[in-house]
Amino acid sequence: MFNVSNSYNKLNKVLMHRPGNEVLVVTNENAAQYCFTCAVNLDRFQYEYDCFLKCLRDCGTEPVLIGEVLKDDTEAQSYIAKRPNVLYTRDLAAMVGTGIVLMGMQAKCRKWDQWLVRRVAEKLDMPVHCEIGPDGILEGGGVEFITDRAFVAGFCDRSNEIAFEKMKKSLLGKQVDELVVVMLPEGTIHIDGHFLPIDKNLVIANKSYLNQYPCVIYREDAKPRYTWFVEYLEQKGLDIIDITFEEGCNCAANYIQVGPRKLVGYEGNDRVEKEIRKRGGTVITFPGKELIKGRGGPHCMTCPLDRAKNEE
Secondary structure, X not given: OOEEOOOOOOEEEEEEOOOOHHHHHOOOOOHHHHOOOOOOOHHHHHHHHHXXXXXXXXXXXXXXXXXXXXXXXXXXXXXXXXXXXXXXXXXXXXXXXXXXXXXXXXXXXXXXXXXXXXXXXXXOXXXXXXXXXXXXXXXXXXXXXXXXXXXXXXXXXXXXXXXXXXXXXXXXXXXXXXXXXXXXXXXXXXXXXOEEEXXXXXXXXXXXXXXXXXEEEEEOOXXXXXXXXXXXXXHOOOEXXXXXXXXXXOOOOOOEEEEOOEEEEXXXXXXXXXXXXXXXXXXXXXXOOOHHHHOOOXXXXXEEEEEOOOOO
C-alpha cells in the first residue's frame, strides 16, 4: 500500500491535516512561539488549504487526512485541538521505501507531534522503520530523496548527529543505497527551502547556499566520502535550476512534486516557473498569502506515503 523510493514519480497518496480551530491558538502576541508570523484569518486559511487539496485531487493524488483517519481517537483529537502546527505533516515523518521513519522534533511547538503519525501508521497497518527521537533530532523538512535510493539529510539547526546515525543503521543498504549529509549555514532549519528534486535528472537548488560547507556521502561497507553537494549533483548528471536565497524564502523550492516535472505550489514564483516550463515541466499554483503566515509551504504541508514505481 505504501512505497516511496524517490521524490518525483506520480504521487498516489499523501499524509496531510486540514487545519481546524486549533489554528486559533495562535495570537499576535504568541505567534513567534508557534513559528507563525502573526494570527491568521481561519476562514481564509482554510479556503487556501482547500484550494491546495483540490489541486492535488485534480492531479490524481489522494490526501490521507490525519483528522479523518483518527476521527474516533478521542486522545488524538484532544491533542490536535491545541497544536496549530499539525498541518505541517512533512516534518513529522518520512516514508522511505516501504516503511515510515518517525522524526525527532526540535521546536517546542512541534515536540512530540510525531506520535500522531504513529497512531495513523497503526490504523493503516503502515510499517515503522525507526524513531529518530527522543535523543535524535531531525525533522522531515530536513530530508529528501535525491534520486532513486539516494537520500539527503540536512545538518541544520534542527538536526543532530545522533539522528544521522539512526538513519544509517535503519536505512542504509536496505531502503537506500546512499545517505548524503549536507552541512547548511547557521540559521537554517530545513533543507527543503533550498533543494527540491523534480525529476530523475532535474532539481531546483540554491547552489551557493548548499555549497558553503562540505557534505559527506555514506554507503554500506564503504568509507565515508567527503565532497561538495553541488559537485555531487553534477557528477550524477543532474540539471540544476539555480535559485536565490530570496526566491527560496518565497517557497520557490517548496513545491510538492505530484509527478515528474509536475509541481503544485504557491502563486508568485514567476521566474522559477518559467525555468521549469522551459524544461518541459508543469506548475499548478494556488493562493497562499494567508497560509504563508504559518511559515510553511506546500512541501511542508505534505508527507508522501505512496509514489508510483518506476516503469523501467
